[in-house]
Amino acid sequence: MAEKTIDAAGYADWWRGAVIYQIYPRSFQDTAGDGLGDLRGITLRLPYIASLGVDAVWLSPFFKSPMADMGYDVTDYCDVDPIFGTLGDFDEMMVEAKRLGLKVIIDQVISHTSDQHPWFVESRSSRDNAKADWYVWAEPKPDGTAPNNWLSIFGGPGWEWDGVRRQYYMHNFLISQPDLNFHNPDVQDAVLATVRFWLERGVDGFRLDTVNFYFHDRELRNNPPHEPDPDSVGLDAPETNPYGMQNHLYDKTQPENIGFLRRFRALLDEYDNRTTVGEVGDGPRSLKTVAAYTSGGDKLHMCYTFDLLGPDFTATHIRKCVTAFQKAVTDGWVCWAFSNHDVQRHISRFVEIPEERPRVAKLAISVLASLRGSICLYQGEELGLPEADLAFEDLRDPYGIRFWPAFKGRDGCRTPMVWEGAASQAAFSTAKPWLPVPPEHLPLAVDMQEHDAGSVLAHYRQTLAFRKSLDVMLDGGMTFLDTNQDVLAFTREKDGETLLFVFNLTREPVVFTGAEHLNVNELIAWPGFSPVYADGDIHLDALDMFCARLG
Structure with a gap:
């Protein structure tokens, strides 16, 4: 190990x-x-x-x-x-x-x-102050509408009119969250x-x-x-x-x-x-x-x-x-x-x-x-x-x-x-x-x-x-196993150590076949789960998992 x-x-x-x-x-x-x-x-x-x-x-x-x-x-x-x-x-x-x-x-x-950030308070105060270009300001269209069709994630247009600058400012979220001009x-x-x-x-x-x-x-x-x-x-x-x-x-x-x-x-x-x-x-x-x-x-x-x-x-x-x-x-x-x-x-x-x-x-x-x-x-x-x-x-x-x-x-x-x-x-x-x-x-x-x-x-x-106890779990490689069954099966490998994981995320028991070709060396007890490994097959209950060391 x-x-x-x-x-x-x-x-x-x-x-x-x-x-x-x-x-x-x-x-x-x-x-x-x-x-x-x-x-x-x-x-x-x-x-x-x-x-x-x-x-x-x-x-x-x-x-x-x-x-x-x-x-x-x-x-x-x-x-x-x-x-x-x-x-x-x-x-x-x-x-x-x-x-x-x-x-x-x-x-x-x-x-x-x-x-309410001081940067924005200054920026909105005029078009020629030191922070005038610190936020995303834009002219309205000729008809007074927003500069474009951008939307806010929190609902409505992504632009808000400011009466002092007589321009729109951009906000991807709330109106009270103006976007900085990066x-x-x-x-x-x-x-x-x-x-x-x-x-x-x-x-x-x-x-x-x-x-x-x-x-x-x-x-x-x-x-x-x-x-x-x-x-x-x-x-x-x-x-x-x-x-x-x-x-x-x-x-x-x-x-x-x-x-x-x-x-x-x-x-x-x-x-x-x-x-x-x-x-x-x-x-x-x-x-x-x-x-x-x-x-x-x-x-x-x-x-x-x-x-x-x-x-x-x-x-x-x-x-x-x-x-x-x-x-x-x-x-x-x-x-x-x-x-x-x-x-x-x-x-x-x-x-x-x-x-x-x-x-x-x-x-x-x-x-x-x-x-x-x-x-x-x-x-x-x-x-x-x-x-x-x-x-x-x-x-x-x-x-x-x-x-x-x-x-x-x-x-x-x-x-x-x-x-x-x-x-x-x-x-x-x-x-x-x-x-x-x-x-x-x-x-x-x-x-x-x-x-x-x-x-x-x-x-x-x-x-x-x-x-946390094994290096292979932290940054070891990960390879999925081909299967036509509704299971999640993969290996984690590093420095000659390989772990096998098989998860049944369904509400029905499944049998994962073909494990006899994987050279299962040691079963690893995972608390709360009780799969059965027999004759190269892994028997998993509903919502169950299997873990083993290969070698």
């Missing part, structure tokens, strides 16, 4: 194969008694996160913000919003994370700011200066929000029509949002982005052991974009797309996604995830029968942890939390409020973390939380699973420990 010899905290490529735990700060732990999570709460709970066996935490935005989009509308990139605490609280959190061997990645939201070198310099601020504070990396949205077409050409992709997931899902009816050739993913990403990487390379993970939402072009952004070792370290964030938990779909990535991205790296703060929790996407939830939760992390790439977990998924069903009056997400009732928004995956099942507000807060604690989450609280060897939480810990 090739044991891992270097801890993830101690080498430059620690991110390659790392497990990253995403924290949504306002929903993680409140210590101020105001119903909102804060940085001190994160510090308090870091030992729990470390106990999962993850390598890093990713913090969703905690910067100063009017919170129109829950912190993704920034007014000061170099300070902490008072609802989350202070820079001193951040520094204390960093000290505790380092003590526990955890890396810290922060969300960098630089494609746009809040309309064609202006001064904007790039200013943004990179804020990145350096956090590097100097010791952060280990950046999750780059909407990384392909930085540049727009200088000519402001209209986007052509595009038939909605029925497999689309995320913010531009076509069933409710006309954004998916355009082919977004000109409002994002422009070639100039490559040069800026090189500048970003050059800055990070001035510091030891830093990393980047980019969020790429580019429809059917996403993998091509990921390949461009992660190739050559001079841009992003890794990216993730929305490929596994949809409702399809089947062998065919997972194999299709991974194979497509392997084909398109030859020298880059991927970060896989089943859930995050923008999509319905995967247990609710994958499961129709509530009784199946624990089994599917265990199977899903087993699949995710077996894939080649880094992986990202979203807070609460290690408890098997389903999506919360919230009333309209409880919603805080502007996207959900805008498209209700066809789309309920993202608040259902952002409800408070449940720490103690019998405590008031599940021990998240002593006050009424910003979003309600779902009653169905209480039996799944951390303290209800902590000492249960058969719990979803225990399975996550065991699975991540196994993944």
Whole structure:
């Protein structure tokens, strides 16, 4: 057995194969008694996160913000919003994370700011001020309408009229989130200066929000029509949002982005052991974009797309996604995830029968942890939390409020973390939380699973420990096995060691034949699953898995 010899905290490529735990700060732990999570709460709970066996935490935005989009509308990139605490609280959190061997990645939201950011306040004040060209301004058409047909992901046109400048400004998201003009070198310099601020504070990396949205077409050409992709997931899902009816050739993913990403990487390379993970939402072009952004070792370290964030938990779909990535991205790296703060929790996407939830939760992390790439977990998924069903009056997400009732928004995956099942507000807060604690989450609280060897939480810990124990699981090769059966079968191989994985994601037993040709050497017990290997055949129950060492 090739044991891992270097801890993830101690080498430059620690991110390659790392497990990253995403924290949504306002929903993680409140210590101020105001119903909102804060940085001190994160510090308090870091030992729990470390106990999962993850390598890093990713913090969703905690910067100063009017919170129109829950912190993704920034007014000061170099300070902490008072609802989350202070820079001193951040520094204390960093000290505790380092003590526990955890890396810290922060969300960098630089494609746009809040309309209350001082940069935009100055930019909109006149056409000849020092920051007049820091945002995307354009003249109206002769009839007074917007410069082109670009749309906002959050509904309506992607342009808003400003009466002072008598021009339109571009916004890919809320009207209060104007887009920065990255064609202006001064904007790039200013943004990179804020990145350096956090590097100097010791952060280990950046999750780059909407990384392909930085540049727009200088000519402001209209986007052509595009038939909605029925497999689309995320913010531009076509069933409710006309954004998916355009082919977004000109409002994002422009070639100039490559040069800026090189500048970003050059800055990070001035510091030891830093990393980047980019969020790429580019429809059917996403993998091509990921390949461009992660190739050559001079841009992003890794990216993730929305490929596994949809409702399809089947062998065919997972194999299709991974194979497509392997084909398109030859020298880059991927970060896989089943859930995050923008999509319905995967247990609710994958499961129709509530009784199946624990089994599917265990199977899903087993699949995710077996894939080649880094992986990202979203807070609460290690408890098997389903999506919360919230009333309209409880919603805080502007996207959900805008498209209700066809789309309920993202608040259902952002409800408070449940720490103690019998405590008031599940021990998240002593006050009424910003979003309600779902009653169905209480039996799944951390303290209800902590000492249960058969719990979803225990399975996550065991699975991540196994993944971390072997080099082959971190960055070994991955090869799918040809089969006409509805199973997901592949090998992971490195330095003469080969592991075989076979997953049955269906609700019927299956027999995987032909394993006698694979030279099965040692069966590996995977907690919670009980396949049978006999006469070269692998017998799998419904929602079952098999693992063995070949040799």
